[in-house]
Amino acid sequence: MKMNLVDDLKWRGLIQDMTPETDEYLNNNKVSGYVGFDPTSDSLHIGNLVPVMLLMHLQKHGHTPVALVGGATGMIGDPSGKKAERAFLSEEQLRHNERGIAAQLRKFLDFDRAEGAAVMVNNYDWFKDISLLDFLRSTGKHLTVNYMMSKDSVKSRLETGISFTEFTYQLIQGYDFLHLHRTMGVHLQMGGSDQWGNMTAGTELIRRTGAGDAYALTAPLITKADGSKFGKSEGGNIWLDAERTSPYRFYQYWLNAADEDAVGWIKLFSMKEREEIEAIIQEHQQAPHERRVQRELAEELTIRIHSEEALARAQTASSILFGRSTEAELRALSVEELLEVFSGVPLFEISASTLTEGGDVVDLLAVHTAVFGGKGEARRMIQSNAVSINKEKVAEGHVVSRSEAINDEIIVVQKGKKNYFLIRLIAE
Secondary structure, eight states, X not given: OOOOHHHHHHHHTOOSEEOTTHHHHHHHSOOEEEEEEOOSSSSOBGGGHHHHHHHHHHHHTTOEEEEEEOTTGGGTOOOTTOSSOOOOOOHHHHHHHHHHHHHHHTTTSOSSOSSSOOEEEETHHHHTTOOHHHHHHHTGGGSOHHHHHTSHHHHTTTTTOOOHHHHTHHHHHHHHHHHHHHHXXXXXXXXXXXXXXXXXHHHHHHHHTTOOOOEEXXXXXXXXXXXXXXXXXXXXXXXXXTTTXXXXXXXXXXXXXXXXXXXXXXHHHOOSOHHHHHHHHHHHHHOGGGOHHHHHHHHHHHHHHTOHHHHHHHHHHHHHHHSOOOHHHHHTSOHHHHHHHTTTSXXXXXXXXXXXXXEEHHHIIIIISOSSSSHHHHHHHHHTTOEEETTEEOOTTOEEOGGGSXXXXXXXXXXXXXXXXXXXXXXX
């Protein structure tokens, strides 16, 4: 039997807190609900996926999702979870970031369906025409300083200091909820648990202005089993923008998840139904070494964020390092993708002219580069059939031509089963 929205979110681990009667309201009404995304960058990262999933499930269950891009709130800066005040971004940078985030949000929601079509709004559109005096008279008078100081986002900063600008953030976000409530009939705000104080400021503002009922629902902040931060890798944030985080590295992040994390994450981030997810988890538990959960999660999310073609290329790149692959698969990758796949592998740069007339493989690997410590070692390994150039075994006497370089630039050398080296040809 299909679960209602609240039961579905609870099973997936997507509910941390709800205001009173939220579950009853959601289960008995068609609802418009919103999530806000401040444009602090021109790309979302995977830490932003949890509130995105709330919108996706809202729409899946027949409700109307509203994605708010915070062009105005981004100019102020949310103090929630921050030890110090954010640096202001220029208006030009904010407008650029807005466009990037809006484009990404359109990948997740259906804005064209006949019923429950998603809506995107920008709070700069209504704040740009409100004067400070009008805002203070019509809105500021409804929330007391005592009430605003009781919020964790403010209390945590009292010792180090919080500016009046950031102090008013909760009031500005609260007004967003009031505005959407009045103009679009939005009765629900959702977000991460760090937003609880800002969200309840909105429900309180709606109550005190006599505008009607309003509800708030938060999802927990995701942590990893080993205590490290979710959404981070050695290279920093895992971004949704392919220019910042390649589809290959994005795919690898999910594929390399610990079993304990992956079982929870597939509930959080997959749009598959409960029965299918439980079957995948059960199969995974019977043969953990096959990493069924990780593979399902990595494939679904890579397609959703990037494309099926990007997934195929990421899988090809993965098979080069960890499985059996061919020279043709190597040549299907760009230089940038090869360098990323073999990140951390020893890289030798030589003049392209070295191979113009062809180069003896022993000289290439032991003289022009340091793949081997000497010619004797190189010959012994080649004679034992343990050396490959671009995934093809080479014999003693083989002459490496410039045409063998992938995209005229990269030669992949494999010594034994696991030792890789790159040779990069540099034009003079």
